[in-house]
Amino acid sequence: MKSLTVIDRRAFFAGVAALVVMVLTFVGSFVWLQTQVMAMHDRELRTTLLGELELRRQFDRTSGRQRLLDGLSWRSAIIDNTRYLWVVDRDGRALIGDVTAIPAGSVEAIRAGRDFLERGSDGVTTFVVGLPLDDGALLMMTYRDPVRLDMARTLGRTALGVLLFIVLVGVTTGFVLNRYVVKKVRNIADTARRILRGQMTARAPVSQRVDEMGALASTFNEMLDQNEALVTGMRTVTESLAHDLRTPLMRVKKSIADARIATAESDRELHLTEAEAGIKRSLQTFNSLIDLARAEAGLSRGSMEVLDLGALALDLAELFEPLAEERGQTIERSIQPVIFNGHKQILSQAIGNLLENAIKYSPQGTSLMLAVSRAASGEPEIVVQDRGPGIPAHAREQAVRPFIRLETPVREQGSGLGLAIAAAVARLHRGKLVLENAEPGLRVRLRFGVV
16 A cells, blocks of 8 residues: 555645735735835825925025025035925926926926826935925925835845745645644554554554544544454354353253153153253353443443432342342342443343352352442442352452353352453443452452443
């Protein structure tokens, strides 16, 4: 399979489109900002120049035209060449200043009340402003503004630098994000390939800081856990059927064959009774295997309902009480109402298995204990305690495995699935099965989490 080196083309083009939109938005914003800044500069400069001309016009009114012309001549001789003053009569003749230096069309623009701007070959803008004098002459000033060009260049360089920074950040972010996403996707793909090769326990690595990709990996791992549970449940059923039903069915077959050749009616009836008992045990084992597989695979979560664990345990205690009485045993109860969201059928199977084991392995004439309450941490808990030989600490982990029957002084028929089913039911309800020493006997705690 071709390895992943780039992200999906649609994601790539979406990233490029987003970057282009960002660039265009920035360029549009810069053009607008530059236009506003230049317009503000032009307004302030025009106000300044017209203010200076207004002072000259007031000097003309108070001191006379000749003194105005003398003052302008003196000023033109000593001032820099960025500003130039003219006085043009109503016929267009220059009273002061070189008329040939007046920008073409500027006199007409000023007389019409418009500003006049001219950009030279060097990029410097020349402003021409003017005010009419009382006798119809025109007082004009030209101003070469190198600041405007410097401002435009400075803004342009700044915009170019910011634009390059945006593109660089966008490309770098896209590259880093691409590498990050590809790495996460490759980890998931590698995990899937390992599972295809038979490594059912393989899981995608999940970082401690969970983000969206981490959540995806966690969900993927949960799906793998569910699939593994399903496969394990199916494998448990098939392997267990082959393991635990072969011998009983062979005995049933032998009993039926012996019944066919038996001459005495009593012998035939005995063989058929043995065959019937073997079939009954096989059916019990088969049903237990189905319950175990359903609990291990979590197939019963969709059938959970709100129920009272106390009431359920009380019903089961009454159901198993005749069996205990046959052995001279009593079932002591310490049951509190505990509302819980669970699967009634397999909970009944688990509690029934624990009660059956307690009755089976406890000596005659002893008392058993069944308790339902909430633990100190608030979790629902069912406790079944017997007076049997118990289970050593080193063997408790092995005891909850399917078909494991420990060597005990009490030899009873069974499939070795009771504790395995109870443990699977606990896991289905986000809990666990805890085995403790009751001194004497075994105390089994069936603790549940929040489902």
